[in-house]
Amino acid sequence: MKRTNISLSCLAVIFLLxxxxxxxxxxxxxxxxxxTVKVNSVKxxxxxxxxxxxxxxxxxKNFxxxxxxxxxxxxxxxxDGLLRFITLGIYTPSTTSFHVHENESLAK
Known part of the structure; x- marks a missing residue:
């Protein structure tokens, strides 16, 4: 029972942080x-x-x-946040996405 409480506490800390x-x-x-419409993304x-x-x-302009x-x-x-937490901030990924107006397309 005590082990379950510790596991749940650790899981709660991960979600809160x-x-x-x-x-x-x-x-x-x-x-x-x-x-807007998402046209591309990069990690x-x-x-x-x-x-x-x-x-x-x-x-x-490449995107x-x-x-x-x-x-x-x-x-x-x-x-990304979970990886950051697990590595204690040593590895810090993020994602950038590019959007254009929904009436425009890349073909125009």
């Missing part, structure tokens, strides 16, 4: 509340709470083409 961080940045005339890998990036730099109105959404998902 892992939060999902999200940041949206709009470029051009697009607002963060505009209806960011870094060390020591993001101080040492392991990915090479990338440009948004959204020649669009000037787009939105980038950077987030730490639950899985």
């Amino acid at each position: 892992s939060s999902c961080y999200t940041s949206k940045i709009s470029h051009g005339n697009l607002t963060v509340d505009s209806p 960011n890998h870094s060390l020591i709470e993001g101080l040492i990036p392991l990915n090479k730099g990338y440009e948004a 959204v083409g020649d669009k000037t109105n787009y939105m980038t959404k950077s987030q730490i998902t639950f899985v």
